[in-house]
Amino acid sequence: MTDTLTIRRPDDWHLHFRDGDVMRGVVPYTARQFARAIVMPNLSPPITTSEMARAYRDRIVAAVPNGIDFTPLMTCYLTDTTDADDLARGASEGVFTAAKLYPANATTNSAHGISDVERIYPVLERMEAEDIVLCVHGEVTDDDIDVFDREAEFIARHLRPIAKAFPKLRIVFEHITTKDAIDFVMEMGENVAATITPQHLHINRNAMLVGGIQPHNYCLPVAKREIHRLALRKAATSGAPKFFLGTDSAPHLRHAKESACGCAGIFNAPHALESYLEVFDDENALDRFEGFASVHGPAFYKLPANETQITLKRRDCAVTASLDLTNEEIVPFHAGQTLRWRLVSADG
Helix, strand or coil: CCCEEEHHHHHEECCCCCCCHHHHHHHHHCCCCCCCCCCCCCCCCCCCCHHHHHHHHHHHHHHHCCCCCEEEEEEEEEECCCHHHHHHHHHHCEEEEEEEECCCCCCCCCCEEEECCHHHHHHHHHHHHHHCCEEEECCCCCCCCEEEEHHHHHHHHHHHHHHCCCCCCCCCCCCCCHHHHHHHHHCCCCCCEEEECCCHHHHHCCCHCCCCCHHHHHCCCCCCCCCHHHHHCCCCCCCCCCCCCCCCCCCHHHEEEHHCCCCCCCCCCCHHHHHHHHHHHHHHHHHHHHHHHHHHHHHHHHHCCCEEEEEEEEEEEEECCEEEEEEEEEECCCCCCCCEEEEECCCC
């Protein structure tokens, strides 16, 4: 039995820092584990220009603890009126690593998202030409489509047509939750990949609804049936280079989660690596964890893998019931539980 695992320092290819005091409070949790992170742009107002992205990046860097090497990778929030020239210029200058497609009103702060996907086809054409990665929140928002079917419907209605219209566009299908999404990604060429969160590997939809409403297990896309969770675990631990780590860590304070209209999002940053590693341990796939966490993502984004390393040991890791943040409380994923692995060292 392996009790110590040393791998290249991982990256998080999908997360939310928010802004202001919350951002300053959560950045250290990510920076202590990951060398880089794709930062989502769904602030209020959203990050829609390269100038806004530069300023946001500076605020994040200022929140990184001294002595820690961490690089935020910025994304452009696509709207119906995105300036393709600014996006391309921002990418060429190293400000934007990717652009994010949010269907309008699909998730937190997405009201400015895309109302009609075909309206941004000229922008996608420019992105394909400039080799800019498209990150996708893949859900339709129609009232008549069941919330548990919205990912599958998005694939059929929008994602397949995008992949067909722009065959060289690099696409990351983010935080996938269904076997439908896995099948789609595997059918496509090397330019289509997906991120998988720790929560969707650990929980199914029962976790939100059994024993009363469980708001801290509510995120978007929502967790699905057990058949989908098991398919995600198989994909993540398969060694397939199309799947890589993206936590979708999304902080909301306790009062916002436990309100009459609880916010969607799971804050998993404090013990993200331990959470993922427990899954790989369960699936007898510890030898494939470095690929998922540290290799596949950089390869897809055409970035070098990190040279520094981290070490995790098979050691009890008790997750606190809540954390102090901005003089309030935030509840982390696995609150009150004990995980079997602990991050013990990280270079850089």
